[in-house]
Amino acid sequence: MTKPCIICVAITGSVATKKDNPAVPITVSEQVESVQESFEAGAAIAHCHVRNDDGTPSSDPEKFARLKEGLEAHCPGMIIQFSTGGRSGAGSARGGMLPLRPDMASLSVGSNNFPTRVYENPPDLVDWLASEMRTYGVKPEIEAFDLSHIHQAVAMNRDGRIPGRLYVQFVMGVKNAMPVDRDVFDYYVRTMERLAPEAEWCAAGIGRHQITLNEWAVAAGGHTRTGLEDNVRLDRETLAPSNAALVRRTVEICEKHARPVATWAQAREILGLAMPG
Template sequence: MTGLLITVAPTGAETAKDDCPQLPTTLEELVATARECEAAGARMIHVHIRDDQHRPTLDLGRLKDTVRALKESTALIVQLSTGGSVHDPLEQRLKVLDAEPDSCSLTMGTTNFGDDVFSNPWPFVTELYQQAQARGIVPEFELFDLGHVASLQRLLDRYGLPAGGRVHVDFVMGVPGGMPGTAAALVAGVHALPEQVTSWSATGIGRTTLPVMLASLSMGGHLRVGMEDVLTLAKGVPVTSNRELVDRAVGLAEMAQRQVLTAAEARLLMGLEST
């Protein structure tokens, strides 16, 4: 078994602050959450930001302030979401790279997302990838379905390796409209990964969180946890902080005899030591 990278996704773009007051939506709350989760064992943070009314935003000034504050306050790998919310226009999502994060998410295709559509047409995917290559920003390839795995192979064959030379992917499972959050689906996805892939992680949305986490740990994969993906620890037991979810992941990792990576090891895994 390899060492374990834990990514925390603390906020997302779907949950309203009024419905979940403990969700970190201000910069101060996000920085405090990042420091708590780093102390618990997280090594990368997947970031969505909110405006003064706690609504999802891709405001470039706020994104730059967020990246700067997280880098000053933690040693976490700072990964900005280029997905935003499902309603954000493609041109605004491309501009996220102007905030100069360490890493960015790069979703490998369009998928149904509950009652909405998460649009990632091929020209957008290739433009985002080439811009990330040119800027030395390391992508994490988000895979919501098996077709996205095939698209990743197509992208790598056509445009080569990303900045840093490592290929890290994340299976996002259990989204209504995407692949189910089951061990069988994860096995199929990992089996289909291109040979260029050097590491992979998985996250299960909602009630699929634990099945996906346990399957990933047993298969040597890495984990993404956080309040973007789940708001309960068990039926009827709400999450009170992102640190609770990181603590749970670390505890399960210890049971599986998986040791959490150091900050330097995490950067090596992602290919950031040479960017």
């Protein structure tokens, strides 16, 4: 299989702390350093959250601006993707960083259960976030926690609310949401091929399932996500020493399946993103 595999590194998220793993980057400077190492290891997309000084989640546009500036300086060409997830803020605060015009932003198009609460994505908020992304030229990455989210993303792509080439990420292994199930994964892939054959797809697994979804996605011709947001360990006994270590593990999976790892330029071409400069 000669199609390049895009590796996304989710560096921080909103949940993992330094108590879980000291390598989790919290400050902007830590995040820039961690992304640079991951970029050099083979990641083409940086999926970014920001934190307050005490480690709690934040949606502060000023922090996102400093992070974007640092990544553009130290990781030239890398695709910068901001999170609009609901753990970092509520309502319009979730899209407050979109005027910074990152290359991409995550977009959850439906609600589902999370470990201890409902992850609410009401239709009016989804439509507003999608509208802001159109206004500022930000490409959505659809985070699909359920089959209905794939169908909704396709509908929004067809009616123009999500323009351009659709990019859908299957998220599996969140407690109380979609479990890691190979039949479901295969059906997701077939659904994408049937409803949106020109689209690109990616897969992310949570916790110990990260490596499983990396393997499935790479072998099936998709793209994949790794990083300390989703998983802080290399195995049951070993904490991951860095985001870059998880990226390198994913690169090894690509090599195992004879998949070339996408450069930042190839990733931009595959996703229909403008070249920098």
